[in-house]
Amino acid sequence: MSQISPSRRVRRTPFSDGVEAAGVQGYTVYNRMLLPTYFQSVVDDYHHLKRHVQIWDVSVERQVEVRGPDAGRLMQMLTPRDLRGMLPGQCYYVPMVDETGGMLNDPVALKFSDDRYWVSIADSDLLLWIKGIAYGFRLDVIVTEPDVAPLAVQGPMADDLVARIFGDSVRDLRFFRYGLFDFEGVEMVVARSGYSKQGGFEIYVDGYDMGMPIWNALMKAGEDLNVRAGCPNGIERIEGGLLSYGNDMTIENTPHEAGLGRFCSTQTAIGCVGRDALLRVAKEGPIKQVRPISITGDLPLCDRGWDIVAGGKRVGMVTSSALSPDFDTNVAIGMVRMTHWDPGTKLEVVTQDGTFPAVVQDKFWN
Numbered sequence: 001m002s003q004i005s006p007s008r009r010v011r012r013t014p015f016s017d018g019v020e021a022a023g024v025q026g027y028t029v030y031n032r033m034l035l036p037t038y039f040q041s042v043v044d045d046y047h048h049l050k051r052h053v054q055i056w057d058v059s060v061e062r063q064v065e066v067r068g069p070d071a072g073r074l075m076q077m078l079t080p081r082d083l084r085g086m087l088p089g090q091c092y093y094v095p096m097v098d099e100t101g102g103m104l105n106d107p108v109a110l111k112f113s114d115d116r117y118w119v120s121i122a123d124s125d126l127l128l129w130i131k132g133i134a135y136g137f138r139l140d141v142i143v144t145e146p147d148v149a150p151l152a153v154q155g156p157m158a159d160d161l162v163a164r165i166f167g168d169s170v171r172d173l174r175f176f177r178y179g180l181f182d183f184e185g186v187e188m189v190v191a192r193s194g195y196s197k198q199g200g201f202e203i204y205v206d207g208y209d210m211g212m213p214i215w216n217a218l219m220k221a222g223e224d225l226n227v228r229a230g231c232p233n234g235i236e237r238i239e240g241g242l243l244s245y246g247n248d249m250t251i252e253n254t255p256h257e258a259g260l261g262r263f264c265s266t267q268t269a270i271g272c273v274g275r276d277a278l279l280r281v282a283k284e285g286p287i288k289q290v291r292p293i294s295i296t297g298d299l300p301l302c303d304r305g306w307d308i309v310a311g312g313k314r315v316g317m318v319t320s321s322a323l324s325p326d327f328d329t330n331v332a333i334g335m336v337r338m339t340h341w342d343p344g345t346k347l348e349v350v351t352q353d354g355t356f357p358a359v360v361q362d363k364f365w366n
């Protein structure tokens, strides 16, 4: 494989020096920033993540700050999830949709007060959409990208490591709650969240210059915990059913097709710009939907959608796939038509290297 040529347009992060010193071997580009993909190997990183603790540079999870008297109204315009019950201190996973119900992003939202939120975005230009809605509806808000870079601490030993930096009270954080914790005199948002199923925290590092000090402090404090630099793991996240915007769903899909219906309360999400469209599709139900799929065989890397066929007809597409060491099969995520989405249904997956047998699973691998 060739390399990603560096330039100012592909932004480095506050932790890039640490990531490079740790021996990063692969990168992808996400929100026009560098996102590490592996350090030792995807498989070695995977085993380490499940047993120990890793520090992840997830600066690519850019924040969109929405501030002003109309912040709450604007937030509800963006998502079919009912935000009326959301309290300061909470994080919500919020599908965001356009006026046709097409998914624009699947961010994590953080509420600070009725007039201040962060939207921690996946890989699409959500800032532009949010600014456009704010301007078009003449809302009294300011929409900006603050100088904040999330640093994730993931793995079974994450509580112990984070407690050494922020104190034992960080252990009391519940899932998808955040608190403010001091690091060298600077208040930081620390949430119990992250893009793995191994548990852990996300530190929303405030200020580019705080990046390396906190990276170094975590690395040093975790020496005896076998801490390593890591990154979202392509195998572990498929096993866990964590979706990747742009891969597993796009603007062409509704949240229901993406299997995110449980995060939608469209009936009561008054003001959501996609509400009418989603009320219509939610009544009928989707005709294709995300499914866990196991595939047998020596597959190539999944760098494109693979057609799923059954009985000579195309019935879907595999959108992500990886060989799982722990489950001894290729774990995959696919969008499957309703005629073939029941668990146990036998399928064929057409890759660039040939056709392989596959079976729809009843749940992800966790």
Ligand code: THG
Pocket (backbone or CB within 6 Å): 061, 092, 093, 106, 107, 108, 120, 121, 122, 123, 150, 176, 193, 194, 195, 196, 202, 241, 242, 243
């Ligand atoms: N953390 C933060 N920002 C992010 C991500 C993150 N932005 C980009 C990307 N990841 C957004 N996508 C997701 C996908 C899944 C989850 C979070 C963000 C997630 N899902 C949990 C699950 O499915 O098990 C639970 C969600 C819930 O129950 O509310 O965590 O990772 N800051």
